[in-house]
Amino acid sequence: MGKTTGFMEYERETAEERDPLSRLQDWKEYQQPIPEEKLKQQGARCMDCGTPFCHTGIQINGTDSGCPLYNLIPEWNDLVYRGHWKEALDRLLKTNNFPEFTGRVCPAPCEGACTVAIHDPAVAIKSIEREIIDRGFAEGWIVPQPPQKRTGKKVAVVGSGPAGLAAADQLNRAGHSVTVYERDDRIGGLLMYGIPNMKLEKELVDRRVNLLKAEGITFVTNTEIGNDMTMEELRKEADAVILCAGAQKHRDLPLEGRNLDGIHFAMNYLTQSTKELLNPEDQASITAEDKDVIVIGGGDTGADCIATALRQRCRSLVQFGRHPRLPDERREDNPWPEYPWVFSLDYAYEEAKARFGKDPREYSILTKKIVGDERGRVKELHTVDGEKVLHENGRYSFREIPGSERVWPAQLVLIAIGFEGTEDALLDSSGLEHENRKVKAEYGQYTTNMEGVFAAGDIRRGQSLIVWAIHEGREAARECDRYLMGTTQLP
Template sequence: MGKATGFMEYDREAPKQRDPKKRTGDWKEYANSFTDEQLSRQGARCMDCGTPFCQMGTEINGMTAGCPIHNLIPEWNDLVYRGRWKEALNRLLKTNNFPEFTGRVCPAPCEGSCTVSINDPAVAIKNIERSIIDKGFQEGWITPRIPSERTGKRVAVVGSGPAGLAAADQLNQVGHTVTVYERADRIGGLLMYGIPSMKLEKEVVERRVNLLRQEGIDFVTNTEIGKDITAEQLKEEYDAVILCTGAQKQRDLVMEGRELKGVHLAMDYLTHSTKQVLNGSDFDEAFDAKGKDVIVIGGGDTGADCIATAVRQGCNSLAQFGKHPILPHDRSLDNPWPQSPLTFALDYAHEEAQASLGKDPREYLIQTKKFVGDEEGNLKEVHTVAMEKVIENGKFVFNEIPGTEKLWPAQLVFVAIGFEGTEMPLLSQFGVEVERNRVKAKYGTYETNVDGVFAAGDARRGQSLIVWAINEGRGVAKSVDHYLMGVTNLPV
């Protein structure tokens, strides 16, 4: 696909980003787009490798390899290279309901599995994907698709994240009447409140939601199933119910001083901050990092988003604690292609912290020991100890290094150490079986033990990637359509 020798002639390019120091003065997206000429060159780098590992979508040793929604990547790379944008859009939309989301926030396991990446930087798949869908909206090619007939069947989707929206989109297009319930005040789930605006502007989410609304999907906000509407009421009113509630039970720390004012769960901070930005109101003192020393515990994307948010609020200092050692600059032997590469990178947030505060805030192999407060119960410092990662009895273990204890001044701490699973009260009402804090439902059928009740996305598989959420949303839609009609033509 693309130009036969393009991968040898053209280097990988990245779209120019806004100046990291200047962009922290607003909440707009930090990345700019490619020009059409750049995109043609980047599409030309796709090498017609015969077996497109980029679109295989599987897991190797627990890590995603390739695209779980099986995007037809070589096909639309070739079409972009040739300037056939509308055809590229049509191929993209065959497998991906929301390329404007994945093209912005997906970690791009497709690029880790790109054949070019064995020896050279991967094809810029993610940025090409985003450019295709953005051009589709700009050119007016994306218009409401109104189903010509309705089946008379009614489906309720609980949760409006990417899995719930994908399921709703697919089922609506085959004529079922779909209602999506969301307990927050805006539709989008983590797309709206879990990912800050500088990575995904909320106008992008709202544009898609408005399109889905025009196509016939009904959205109900500020409504918590299990509280405002019971599970029994929902099952009586609808022919099928899909649970896409996510894995929003955050993992917490249990240690001395956790109760102090100033220690927060990361998602609470991100949700509050995004709401305040959208409402145009001031940040509450409890969540405002202005002039404060901030520590983020946890080395993942959520922690990075907390850093970017705190920088924009004008924090005094920043540190991000990670349990693991610094990643290598090249793949290690136990992380072979086509797995996603576990290599060092300067995330947008770390780049901003470095530009604004003078250093990369990441601290490696560090263990938090306790939080200490003042007489009024306000956090004033964090105590830590350095760790070493060693092999004992054939397994990696982390040991504290004596004499490395350290005290860090801090008035705000954000705990970003992942999620334990989905929240239980709702699941109890539905009577669905739970396994490892997740809804028990087989991948492929998505059926729970309760007739007519299905589950998909993070609620079923645990914390995962947006592309897996869309994969499961599409999959559960196919299963529900077959349940309702006896047959289905929906693709996965």
């Protein structure tokens, strides 16, 4: 695929980014389109691999390797190299319902497993994917395609995140009448309110939702299953149900001072910020303006909080992480084709460095307590540095370093240490069997203990990647179609 010697002739080039300081003045996407010639060169870098690991979609030692959607990456890389964009779009849409989302916010395990990446920087797969789908919309190649025939079967999908939308899209294509229930006021789940505009502009989410509506899918907002509507009521209205409600029960910090004002979960902060952006009259009660902000948690959600606080004109900014700084190059215990755990300066950290002169991340640090002022508001955090210690049983522990105690000023603290599982309303009122706050449903089958009820995405597997959510939504739709019709033609 691509040009036989392309990987030797061309260097990796990704989308250019707007100047960090100038993009802090707005909420627009920070990446810019890549010129067509450079995209063709990236397609040319794709090797004629005997086994293209980029689309294997497996897990190795707990890390993702390759694309779980099994995207036909070498095929559309070759087509882009040859200038056949519409054919590349056709290949891309065979496996991925929403490339405009994955091409922007997926961490790209495909690139970690790229064969070129054994010794050189990987092919810019994610950038090519994004440009293919953007061109498809721009050229008018993507139009509503409602099913020609309806089966008479009704399916209810709970949750409108990537898993729910993928399941709904597939089942609608099979001819079933699909209704998607969303507890929030807009469709999209974490695509709408969990990912800030700088990474995924909400017009793109609305564009896709409007396309699904035009193809016949019904969306119901402001309806939470377990509160506004029971599972039994839902089951009576539909022939089958697919649960894709996500895993948004926040993991908390049991610390002294946790109940002080000014301490919030990261996702609540991001949601309010996006709602205010979409509806300026909805003033957010949580703001970073003129405050010393501390983000506890070193993942992508924490980085999104950093970027959001910068745009709200915070006074200072720090992010705490318990893990040490990642190495600049792959370690021997992190070989290809595992996902490469190496240091990078993500968009948010690049912006913080441009604004304040340094990377905001503090590594190997543990918060000991939170102290408030006389009004009951957070005033400062007390921390201690530490180091990871490997024990004989192979487990690590965090050893505090004496004398490393520090005090940090803070008027806003954001907790971004992940999620425990699905929230209480659905699990506790439905009779669904669950374990560790995840609905019991075997991978590949997706059937729950309730007849005709399936579960997919984070509600089943726990917090995960957008590509895994789409993958499971597609597969659950296939099994649901088989349940309803006795057979299925869905992939």
